[in-house]
Amino acid sequence: MKTVVSTSGISIKNNRKFKVFLFFLVLTSIIWLLIELSKTYTSSTVFNVEYKNLPNDKLLQTKPVAKLDVAIKAPGFNLLKYKFKAPKVSFNLNNLSKKGDLYYLLPNSQLSNLNTKLVGETEILSILKDTIFIEIGKNVSKKVPVVPKTEIKFKLGYNFIEKLSVLPDSIIITGSEKYIDSIKEISTVLLKLNDIYESIDSELDLIIPKKSKNLIFSSNKVRITGKVDKFxxxxxxxxxxxxxxxxxxxxxxxxxxxxxxxxxxxxxxxxxxxxxxxxxxxxxxxxxxxxxxxxxxxxxxxxxxxxxxxxxxxxxxxxxxxx
Structure with missing residues (x-):
């Protein structure tokens, strides 16, 4: 006669023990992690940089460095947060150092001011880039003529009865002296028309130079008009x-x-x-x-x-x- 031994009770007990063990393991890991993150560490991270207080008659010729490697002392919670969102620091351009025609700032000389802007227990120990060069020039304005680009073909026997008019015929460009000096004129996009027998009245975009990010244009469009008649x-x-x-x-x-x-x-x-x-x-x-x-x-x-x-x-x- 065979004896049947039931294992279902043993399996349930073992499963409960495993779940209890897993619960305490996860809980212990969380408590350990919280303890570790509450401690203060010294590490390096990347800060975003902005620049302020540039004199009104000056203009940045090129964009300075936008990110810096920074050595900081901070709780682990802050360090973890900085991995997902880089903090920001601002440098004051009101009192730049100058050598010849070259402007520069020493970021580590502004540490005390930078640390007053940080929240929590974070402290900047040093900025790994010891010198930031700032290319600065005069903020000037210049008037340049607008040159219309046209390819106009008239119907047989028709033509303009007066000179093609451009309004405005010139624009004011304001910005960096370095870039404005090289701009002698501004062209429109091409106006291409065929079999014209009526007067023209079109609005055209201006072709803005590629290196114009820091330039201000008094207008980015012009109006082209021309009276047409049969001859x-x-x-x-x-x-x-x-x-x-x-x-x-x-x-x-x-x-x-x-x-x-x-x-x-x-x-x-x-x-x-x-x-x-x-x-x-x-x-x-x-x-x-x-x-x-x-x-x-x-x-x-x-x-x-x-x-x-x-x-x-x-x-x-x-x-x-x-x-």
Missing amino acids: TEGKFTIPVSIINEPDGVKVNPFPKQIEVVYQASITHFNKINDNSLLIIFDYKQYEKDSTTQFLTPVIKQKSEYISSLKIIPNQIEFLIQKE
Whole structure:
């Protein structure tokens, strides 16, 4: 006859003992950890750095170091907290040391002031970087022209009737003298238009230089406007006018009249007549080169409404007679 021994009771007892053991192990570990974290340690950690009290007429040319390795004495709780979130320290730039044109500060000389800003029992023992160089320059303003970048193609027979307008046509840049000196002009983004037959009115962004983080621009956009109109062709005939004839000399031109073919907008076309132009031929051209057989026209005056013109013929023959 076989004897059956029950093990279920033994297993339950062993499981309870293990849970009790595990509970006290975890509790003991927590108590040990709390005791250890309450102790004060000397260690190194990383602090974030900010700079303040820079004189109003000065400007940082480049950003100084933003993080520093620092030797500190602090409770373990604080050290653990600093591993997740770096503390911050501020350096005063009001009284910088200077050697030649170079500014610098000695961070360890400001330890007493830095420690007054820390909470708890944390104390900065030393900053591992003994010198921080600060590149400082004058804060200046400069006016520079705005240069529009355009690729405009008009519908056949159309064009601007006045110069393209940019508003504002210049901007004020304020900031580091070092970077502003190299900026001579500011360009817009490209305005590309095709088959234009109506007036233009567009707002364009300015292309800000890459090294402009510490610069202030009075505007970052400009307005581009331009009046567009249809152009037509006109022509009139005017007599040849010769100037600088010497005494006792008569210059006979051939032909005695020239034809002027011009283009103007429909808006301004009726404002143009033969008084809108002054075209002359200069006898001094012959005096400078007596071998020349022709005189070429010189446009002395032209109406602003005339966009282009052609003179027919583009040179004249002449005969000199002595009186």
